[in-house]
Amino acid sequence: MGGEAALPVRAPRELPTAGGGRWPTGAGAMPPRRASTRGVSTALGHPRVHYRRTDSTNDRARALAIAGAPHGTLVTASEQTAGRGRQGRSWSAPPGSALLASLVLRSSPRLLPLIAAVAVCDVAGDEAMIKWPNDIVLVRPPGRPGAPDADRDADAAAGRNAGAGRDTAAGRDTDAAAGAGAGGGLAKLAGILAEGRPQDGWAVLGIGVNVAVRLEELPGELRDGAATLGEAPAQVEPTLARLLTALARRLAEPAQTVLDAYRARDALRGRELTWWAHGPEGRVGGRGRAEGIDGEGRLVVALAGGGGRAHAALDAGEVHLRV
Numbered sequence: 396m397g398g399e400a401a402l403p404v405r406a407p408r409e410l411p412t413a414g415g416g417r418w419p420t421g422a423g424a425m426p427p428r429r430a431s432t433r434g435v436s437t438a439l440g441h442p443r444v445h446y447r448r449t450d451s452t453n454d455r456a457r458a459l460a461i462a463g464a465p466h467g468t469l470v471t472a473s474e475q476t477a478g479r480g481r482q483g484r485s486w487s488a489p490p491g492s493a494l495l496a497s498l499v500l501r502s503s504p505r506l507l508p509l510i511a512a513v514a515v516c517d518v519a520g521d522e523a524m525i526k527w528p529n530d531i532v533l534v535r536p537p538g539r540p541g542a543p544d545a546d547r548d549a550d551a552a553a554g555r556n557a558g559a560g561r562d563t564a565a566g567r568d569t570d571a572a573a574g575a576g577a578g579g580g581l582a583k584l585a586g587i588l589a590e591g592r593p594q595d596g597w598a599v600l601g602i603g604v605n606v607a608v609r610l611e612e613l614p615g616e617l618r619d620g621a622a623t624l625g626e627a628p629a630q631v632e633p634t635l636a637r638l639l640t641a642l643a644r645r646l647a648e649p650a651q652t653v654l655d656a657y658r659a660r661d662a663l664r665g666r667e668l669t670w671w672a673h674g675p676e677g678r679v680g681g682r683g684r685a686e687g688i689d690g691e692g693r694l695v696v697a698l699a700g701g702g703g704r705a706h707a708a709l710d711a712g713e714v715h716l717r718v
Contacts, residue, residue: 438467440639450477453601456497460597466501494604503598513656517641524662527694531585533622582622
């Protein structure tokens, strides 16, 4: 989401937990605390470790998961210096301006990335849409000042394909989170990274949301593809509390309910796109029109030149919008 090298973080002190384990605190960290999830019975957000500055909340949460942290353990940060996104890209945001959180989950549903995307949209508002599989975007009308253009999007995709790549909570994604096409450009509001070891019984769900990023203070190349909730920095914590509540509710819903909610927020349906993925025979790709997601959460694409009869169902890979 190439990224800045991680800065050293002073070795944290440890505090005993009720379960007999030990959790980091001290310089850069706050003692674990229960996040507000009023109205929903859930363990999400407890225990909690907060860092003023850390390398990656997902890396910290992974370490806690491997060490045996319980379901719902939350790692947050005001700033991270080596955050990661999908496909190994770096993720960064101005200090104190974004929600940066990673959850340890001991029960991981198959649609976890989609569930998380819907939960973020629940918090972000009616205009929030989902760019498959789990980027949260706002649609910018064609011709709106600051909207992304197709040439820059193509150049970014070429750079990423050559091994370069950068996701920024306050910037554009070279994976075309901000793209051009019918219906206007897509500006990235939030990103999600789910990773884990199912065989060991854990997953880590990382979420970054532009809560208080000021777009006018960003470099032009970042401003064009970014979106923000436009809140004050003091709203990062209340936004986190609402997100934990929404995520707990969505995790408890039947898969079909989540799929229906996702389809109602689908930013790609009906758009022309190119895609690529890694398969058994190496990298494959194609062009077509997005036709929504199937019951497994895969992106269904009507292939170009197929007369509407040839389709591909993508369960992983990269998608780029076309003009």
